[in-house]
Amino acid sequence: MTFDFDRIIDRRNTNSLKWDLMEARYGVSKDTGIPMWVADMDFLPPDAVNEMLQANAAHGINGYYGDESSYQNAIVSWLDRRHGYTVDPAWITTVPGVVPGYSLAIQAFSEPGDGVLVFSPVYHAFGRAIEANGRKVVESELVQRDGQYHMDFEGLADLVDERTKILLLCSPHNPGGRVWTEEELRELCDFCLKRNILIISDEVHHDLVFDGHRHVVTATLSEEIAANTITFAAASKTFNLAGFMTAAAIISNPEIRRKYVRQVHACGLGPNRLGILATVAAYDHGELWLEALLPYLKHNEERFAEGLEAAIPGAKVMRMPSTYLSWVDMSGVDLEFKEIVNRIEQEAQIATNLGAAFGKGGEQFMRFNLACPTSVVKDALGRIEHVFEDLRTQATIG
Numbered sequence: 001m002t003f004d005f006d007r008i009i010d011r012r013n014t015n016s017l018k019w020d021l022m023e024a025r026y027g028v029s030k031d032t033g034i035p036m037w038v039a040d041m042d043f044l045p046p047d048a049v050n051e052m053l054q055a056n057a058a059h060g061i062n063g064y065y066g067d068e069s070s071y072q073n074a075i076v077s078w079l080d081r082r083h084g085y086t087v088d089p090a091w092i093t094t095v096p097g098v099v100p101g102y103s104l105a106i107q108a109f110s111e112p113g114d115g116v117l118v119f120s121p122v123y124h125a126f127g128r129a130i131e132a133n134g135r136k137v138v139e140s141e142l143v144q145r146d147g148q149y150h151m152d153f154e155g156l157a158d159l160v161d162e163r164t165k166i167l168l169l170c171s172p173h174n175p176g177g178r179v180w181t182e183e184e185l186r187e188l189c190d191f192c193l194k195r196n197i198l199i200i201s202d203e204v205h206h207d208l209v210f211d212g213h214r215h216v217v218t219a220t221l222s223e224e225i226a227a228n229t230i231t232f233a234a235a236s237k238t239f240n241l242a243g244f245m246t247a248a249a250i251i252s253n254p255e256i257r258r259k260y261v262r263q264v265h266a267c268g269l270g271p272n273r274l275g276i277l278a279t280v281a282a283y284d285h286g287e288l289w290l291e292a293l294l295p296y297l298k299h300n301e302e303r304f305a306e307g308l309e310a311a312i313p314g315a316k317v318m319r320m321p322s323t324y325l326s327w328v329d330m331s332g333v334d335l336e337f338k339e340i341v342n343r344i345e346q347e348a349q350i351a352t353n354l355g356a357a358f359g360k361g362g363e364q365f366m367r368f369n370l371a372c373p374t375s376v377v378k379d380a381l382g383r384i385e386h387v388f389e390d391l392r393t394q395a396t397i398g
């Protein structure tokens with residue numbers, strides 16, 4: 001079976017956040033610009049998803065969704081065969097997205113003013129959700145070693161206190177794509193167990209891991225760790241279904257689950273019919289699509305890393321073992337960060353995410369979304385090459 005990830009699909013004027021808001025957010029024209037910011041893909045999902053939508057439209061009625069068993073079974077089967085994670089369907093609670101899901105957990109398991117530990121720089125919605133809920137962001141800055149991020153275990157004990165109630169873990173990590181090893185996760189979870197810190201493990205990028213790396217599900221480390229963990233999983237990143245706003249909170253500990261479900265009910269939340277159906281279609285029929293997607297993303301990543309470092313002297317691409325979000329350190333470039341951003345956004349007309357939004361340590365970085373046809377990556381590189389020509393000339397003369 002072949003999948004056409006090279007196909008350019010015009011997403012303009014479809015209420016796409018990535019395309020239709022880039023002019024307002026970045027001053028990058030949707031007619032001539034390239035959106036490499038928010039994390040969705042410019043690819044069609046597996047055919048089964050759109051076939052389901054067509055069948056649904058042909059029937060035509062979209063009342064409340066009932067009976068989540070096929071959805072739960074699809075998740076259970078996926079997590080078992082792709083991640084070796086054995087889940088009881090009863091552990092699954094449907095929530096309207098991973099971010100709303102962990103916001104509910106923050107509300108249920110901490111009080112205003114309590115601390116939530118994160119490893120920064122990290123996905124910008126972590127800090128936003130923590131602060132919007134009146135909790136304190138406790139940032140442990142990741143350390144760069146051998147071109148990858150590492151957790152600073154030595155500094156952790158001094159950072160937390162008795163009011164640090166939750167760890168919000170990003171695994172695999174966004175940005176940078178770090179896939180945490182079993183040893184790292186074990187050390188971190190033991191640290192949390194000793195201090196009564198609840199672990200919220202956001203594993204939304206778990207399927208987008210490249211060959212040679214293995215994602216370890218936090219809750220598989222031990223019974224004790226599982227009993228202290230809420231895992232978030234979704235088909236949204238894997239299969240490009242983010243607009244359906246559907247995710248799963250997986251909780252094996254009945255007490256934690258009861259409290260979490262109470263919070264979900266307190267907000268009157270229920271399943272999104274199309275989100276559930278899309279998830280089932282993707283998990284049940286999308287595996288070959290995903291197997292084809294991964295090498296395509298990896299190829300884009302390699303091409304981009306090589307091209308960008310050649311185009312901008314001093315720029316350093318963090319080579320990512322997972323995700324499609326390339327994290328680029330501009331601190332070695334002989335220009336002010338503002339000027340680098342100006343050249344990429346305004347002159348090259350490429351919208352990216354700026355690193356400062358990801359917290360401490362991200363200030364000199366830019367994040368580029370590479371989930372687009374390779375021809376678009378090449379186009380972006382050509383533009384970047386053009387607007388940094390003077391730096392390369394200087395470097396050659398120097």
Ligand SMILES: Cc1ncc(COP(=O)(O)O)c(C=O)c1O
Pocket residue numbers: 039096097098099100123170174202204205234236242245246247
């Ligand atoms: C680590 C991480 N968690 C959650 C999300 C968003 O999840 P959702 O759209 O389900 O809220 C993203 C999106 O980029 C992400 O990178």
